[in-house]
Amino acid sequence: MRFIALLLAAFLMLPAALRAAPATLQNLYINPAGKRLPEAVIFYSSANTCETCPETIDNLIAVLKQNYQGKLHAYLIDTARHPEFISAFKLKGPLNLVIIRISDGTAFGYRKLAAIQSINGSPAAFSRRITSFINNFLGF
Numbered sequence: 001m002r003f004i005a006l007l008l009a010a011f012l013m014l015p016a017a018l019r020a021a022p023a024t025l026q027n028l029y030i031n032p033a034g035k036r037l038p039e040a041v042i043f044y045s046s047a048n049t050c051e052t053c054p055e056t057i058d059n060l061i062a063v064l065k066q067n068y069q070g071k072l073h074a075y076l077i078d079t080a081r082h083p084e085f086i087s088a089f090k091l092k093g094p095l096n097l098v099i100i101r102i103s104d105g106t107a108f109g110y111r112k113l114a115a116i117q118s119i120n121g122s123p124a125a126f127s128r129r130i131t132s133f134i135n136n137f138l139g140f
Helices: 002-013 053-068 084-089 123-138
Strands: 039-044 073-078 095-103 106-114
Touching: 039 053, 053 073, 053 095, 053 123, 095 123, 106 123
Parallel strands: 039 073
Antiparallel strands: 039 095, 095 106
């Protein structure tokens, strides 16, 4: 009985965002304190991969490094290991890019580019498409 009381006390000490039942942008994606830069999150599925996904991920990382180093933070997340993001961001297909707008350390909006493996053609065209998508949403 004492163990259950301790467990309940520990649960109640968690921030409300982590205890909340519904999946929302704020309780699934918490930007660490002090970060003010936008976030680029590449979501891929190791359970539902595609033939061109590894190359597309490499090309996307190259575009982000070349054009946005120091301007945004980028992450690579496997939805097979973190399925909670699928419904939160309405992800479809094996490869998605989500850009998250940050204000005062809080995520308050996002935009998604789905099926990016299908637009991976010429490096110049791919780079233009990705940078246009990011710049239009973030106002760069």
